[in-house]
Amino acid sequence: MPFKLDTYLQRLGLSDVPSGIDGLHQLQFAQICALPFENVYPYLGRVPSLDEEDLWQKLVVDLCGGFCFELNVLLGLALKQLGYAGKPVLARVRMGAPEGGARTHLAHVVTHQGTEWLVDAGFGSQAPFHPVNISSGREQEIRGHLFRIRRDDIAGEQVLERKTETGWLPLFGFDRVAPRAIDLEASTFLAARWPREPFSSSIKAYRGTETGWISFQDGRASIVENGSKRSWELNSASELTDFLRLEMDLGYPAEDLAAVADRLLSTGPA
Numbered sequence: 001m002p003f004k005l006d007t008y009l010q011r012l013g014l015s016d017v018p019s020g021i022d023g024l025h026q027l028q029f030a031q032i033c034a035l036p037f038e039n040v041y042p043y044l045g046r047v048p049s050l051d052e053e054d055l056w057q058k059l060v061v062d063l064c065g066g067f068c069f070e071l072n073v074l075l076g077l078a079l080k081q082l083g084y085a086g087k088p089v090l091a092r093v094r095m096g097a098p099e100g101g102a103r104t105h106l107a108h109v110v111t112h113q114g115t116e117w118l119v120d121a122g123f124g125s126q127a128p129f130h131p132v133n134i135s136s137g138r139e140q141e142i143r144g145h146l147f148r149i150r151r152d153d154i155a156g157e158q159v160l161e162r163k164t165e166t167g168w169l170p171l172f173g174f175d176r177v178a179p180r181a182i183d184l185e186a187s188t189f190l191a192a193r194w195p196r197e198p199f200s201s202s203i204k205a206y207r208g209t210e211t212g213w214i215s216f217q218d219g220r221a222s223i224v225e226n227g228s229k230r231s232w233e234l235n236s237a238s239e240l241t242d243f244l245r246l247e248m249d250l251g252y253p254a255e256d257l258a259a260v261a262d263r264l265l266s267t268g269p270a
Helices: 005-012 020-034 052-061 068-081 181-193 237-247 254-267
Strands: 085-093 103-112 115-119 140-142 145-152 157-164 167-174 204-208 212-217 220-225 228-233
Touching: 005 020, 005 052, 005 068, 020 068, 020 103, 020 115, 020 204, 052 068, 068 085, 068 103, 068 181, 085 181, 103 167, 103 181, 145 167, 212 237, 220 237, 237 254
Parallel strands: none
Antiparallel strands: 085 103, 085 167, 103 115, 140 145, 145 157, 157 167, 204 212, 212 220, 220 228
16 A cells, blocks of 8 residues: 555644644654554564555554654655655664664654754654754753764764763764665664564563653553653553553554563563
8 A cells, every 4th residue: 555645644643744844843743652662573573574565554554553664664755755855864773882783773864944854753762752953063952851963973973862860871873874775674674683682572662642651661661741750560461461552552463462461471571
């Protein structure tokens, strides 16, 4: 099935997208809230497909989420349909490390009226809810958190960082080598199956809300609303599957959610 913009926007809860930067901000935020970041397929030993029809079926029709490659390939299709000048970039995740590993993250650089923006709806927690201005070189406040993009000349990368109580936390670094479809396919396989990546051994899910976020990792659930956080353990199969279906809005078949719960409860967190 070809990409249908109206159907995609309906999946995001949008009736339309304004032009320009306002539309870019609205699009990224809406997708983070509507399409959860999650790794059910890799956790169950499957490699997600980046075929456009498969993505459309999984993320739009079946009301599931996905990890970065799935979410940001779909976002790239929307950017193109909406007329934005976007280019995919592969990134090395750092999460506090001085340098990144393999290129196992996908994002977009969008140029609008001479200004570059980092657009990303597939990094999960810690990442900004709205695009980050690459061209400004300044700190930017997004939903109460400070972000910046720093140049790392040694690595040849631009690094997205988030301000924390202990200083700047590097999230990931990206270069401008244009990836081909085969690069994305290979990176997806690596992220889904390589033991050094967390997606095959640890189950997680994350989505934004209007005033906070909802997350899940290895049986521990958290909901943040208006600055107030509540966390608890999910200790039974019914609790696990109900949370993934009702709170994370995941439309996976019952047998897939049951398989997630069975593996987690039988083996415990990685």
